[in-house]
Amino acid sequence: MKILVINSGSSSLKFQLIANGRNPIQLAKGHIDGIGMEKTKFTFSAENKNIGLKIKIKNHEQAFNYAIETLLKSEVISSKSEIDAIGHRVVHGGEKYTEPIKIGVKVIKEIEKLSELAPLHNPHNLKGILACKNILKNKPQVAVFDTAFHSTLPEYAYLYGLPFKWYEKYGVRKYGFHGTSHKYVTKQAQKLLKKKAVKIVSCHLGNGSSITASQSGKSIDTSMGFTPLEGIIMGTRSGSIDPAIVFHMQEKLKLDTDKIDEILNNESGLLGLSGISSDMRKIYEKSLKGDKMALLTIEVLSYQCAKFIGSYAAALNGLDAVIFTGGLGQKAFYVRQQACDRLSHLGLKLNKKKNEKCEEIISEKRSKVKVFVIPTNEEIIIASETQKVLK
Numbered sequence: 383m384k385i386l387v388i389n390s391g392s393s394s395l396k397f398q399l400i401a402n403g404r405n406p407i408q409l410a411k412g413h414i415d416g417i418g419m420e421k422t423k424f425t426f427s428a429e430n431k432n433i434g435l436k437i438k439i440k441n442h443e444q445a446f447n448y449a450i451e452t453l454l455k456s457e458v459i460s461s462k463s464e465i466d467a468i469g470h471r472v473v474h475g476g477e478k479y480t481e482p483i484k485i486g487v488k489v490i491k492e493i494e495k496l497s498e499l500a501p502l503h504n505p506h507n508l509k510g511i512l513a514c515k516n517i518l519k520n521k522p523q524v525a526v527f528d529t530a531f532h533s534t535l536p537e538y539a540y541l542y543g544l545p546f547k548w549y550e551k552y553g554v555r556k557y558g559f560h561g562t563s564h565k566y567v568t569k570q571a572q573k574l575l576k577k578k579a580v581k582i583v584s585c586h587l588g589n590g591s592s593i594t595a596s597q598s599g600k601s602i603d604t605s606m607g608f609t610p611l612e613g614i615i616m617g618t619r620s621g622s623i624d625p626a627i628v629f630h631m632q633e634k635l636k637l638d639t640d641k642i643d644e645i646l647n648n649e650s651g652l653l654g655l656s657g658i659s660s661d662m663r664k665i666y667e668k669s670l671k672g673d674k675m676a677l678l679t680i681e682v683l684s685y686q687c688a689k690f691i692g693s694y695a696a697a698l699n700g701l702d703a704v705i706f707t708g709g710l711g712q713k714a715f716y717v718r719q720q721a722c723d724r725l726s727h728l729g730l731k732l733n734k735k736k737n738e739k740c741e742e743i744i745s746e747k748r749s750k751v752k753v754f755v756i757p758t759n760e761e762i763i764i765a766s767e768t769q770k771v772l773k
Contacts, residue, residue, distance in 0.1 A: 384409070384464055385765040388446075389471040390510025392502070393417045395445040399458060399465070400765040408761070410458045414445045424448070431456045442506075446513040468514045468523045469768030471562065471760065472507045474500035475527030476553060482530070482767040485511060485523040493525065499553065500609070502647075524768040531561030534600040539697075542608075556612075558604035560586045562760040564594040567707045570756050572599060574743070581698040583691045586758065587711035589617035589660060593687065595694035603697050605690055611646060614686040617660035620650035621686070655679050662710050662717070669716075684720030691725060701728055703752040712755055715740060722753060 383403070389396040398411040410428035417439050426433040433452070439445045453459050470485070474496045483489055490511065497504040514523055540556040541549060548554040564584045572578050579598045586592050591614050594604040605613030605622075615621040628642055637645075645654075653660040656679040658668055668676035695701040704725075706718055715738050722732040729750025737744040737753075745753035 383466045383769055384459070385768050386465050386468045386514075387471075387761040387764045387768075388468060388510045388514065389760075390442060390507050390513075392506045393419060395442060395449065395510060397449050398761040398765075399453060400761060402765045402769050406762050406765060410453060410456065411761075412449055412452060414439060414448065417442060417445050426452050426456070428456050428458045431458075442509040443513040443516060446510070446517055450517065462518060465518060465521060467768055467772055468518065468521055469764040470507060470511055470514075470523060470525050471528065471764060472511075472525045473503035473528045473559065474557065475525075475529045476557070477533075479525070479527050480530050480533035482524050482526045482771050484771055485525050489525060499557070522772055524771045526562060526764045526767045528559045528561045529557045531565045532556075532558030532594070532601045532604050535603060539603045554608060556604070556607040558592070558594070558601065559606045559610045560590070560592045560594070561601070562763050563707060563758040564592075564596070564601065564604070565599075566759055566763045567705045567754075567756045568594075568596050568599055571703050571705050571752075571754055574754060575703060575752065580702040581695075581700050582703045582705060583694045583698075583701065584705040584707065585687060585691070585711050586708045587683075587687070587706065587714070587717070588708035590619065591616045591621075591708065591710070593690040593694065595697050597698055603694060614690060615655065615683055616651045618648045618651045618653045620646045620654070652679055652683070655682060662714050666714070666716060680717060681720065684717050685724070687717065687721040688724035691721065692728070695725075695728055701730075701751050703754060704730070705754045705756050707756050707758045712740060712757055718744070718753075718755075725751070 385400050385402050387398045387400060393416055395414040399409040401407040401409055412426040414422060414424050416422040421436050422439040424435055424437050439448060472493060476496050476499060478492060493504055493508055511523060544554060563586050567584050568582055571582055572580060582596050584594050590610055592604060592606040593614060595602050611619050613621050632642060651660060652662060652665060656665050656675050658665050658676060665676045665679055669680055691704055718737055719732060722730055731746040731749040732753060733744055733746045740755050742755060744755055
């Protein structure tokens with residue numbers, strides 16, 4: 383079964399064609415970035431075929447058309463009929479969608495309604511769905527929700543100390559995100575540990591970052607909350623702060639709510655704190671030259687990671703393994719080192735050389751807590767879930 387996996391963003395379209403079977407095979411992948419802008423960057427790779435060029439793409443439907451044309455021209459498929467189904471990453475499923483679901487008119491309307499909870503994500507996910515509906519008219523489509531993995535959170539973990547009516551009437555609660563990524567790496571860790579009944583903390587660190595505690599493969603708590611703004615410091619997002627800071631700075635700087643939202647989501651985090659960049663690689667380069675703010679920013683992120691891992695060890699009443707994934711999580715050995723150094727009381731011992739080489743297992747053999755570096759593969763999960771739904 384050939385499944386086209388789509389991840390549609392505000393100005394981007396990522397896609398992968400996967401031959402799904404006992405051992406899924408990635409046939410091709412592509413990324414169209416800068417939709418609706420003056421120049422759009424297009425990258426594509428398949429067996430014996432690599433493309434990198436600048437084009438102009440007006441909208442998501444045109445982007446999807448371009449993706450299909452490229453799959454045909456590169457002879458990855460000989461006709462559209464070879465695509466059996468489309469699996470979509472949809473960020474927010476709310477409490478309604480705790481499992482993947484086949485997309486129909488009703489589901490499209492519900493995803494649109496849920497845009498109120500994820501205005502930066504769901505509307506753009508929907509653009510990808512509608513583009514596919516127009517171009518591959520009779521092909522089944524499946525929505526796989528980022529929030530679904532966290533639907534197993536207990537009430538005491540997802541409720542806030544706010545009027546309960548806000549939850550009942552407006553759905554104000556912790557939902558959690560990056561669920562597909564956490565699910566994939568947790569499954570991989572279970573395989574490496576050769577058992578399912580394990581207590582794991584997975585750290586997805588990138589421009590957006592979240593940390594999840596799972597028991598026997600089920601999420602029991604996670605750092606992102608009602609929105610992806612909560613939790614640890616991220617590329618440009620503040621992470622958790624004292625909410626009174628918002629009112630204080632609104633008064634001091636005479637800011638409206640839109641500007642505050644812009645600052646918290648796009649001008650804070652690693653960028654705001656360091657004053658250097660949202661990219662940890664650039665911050666690390668500066669730290670090697672002794673830049674005070676670069677060194678401090680790395681320490682803040684490492685400290686917050688350790689704090690969440692430690693608190694989740696308490697929530698799990700024990701800890702078998704820690705996973706690092708995502709662009710930053712997989713490469714920033716210095717963040718992993720500083721974070722893990724604070725967790726020696728749990729019996730966690732990092733192997734410095736293995737950590738610097740970013741090997742799969744970076745803990746010492748005698749470490750009571752195993753530490754893994756596992757590249758995430760959300761597309762494999764989406765393809766697998768799509769096939770399950772259709773079968």
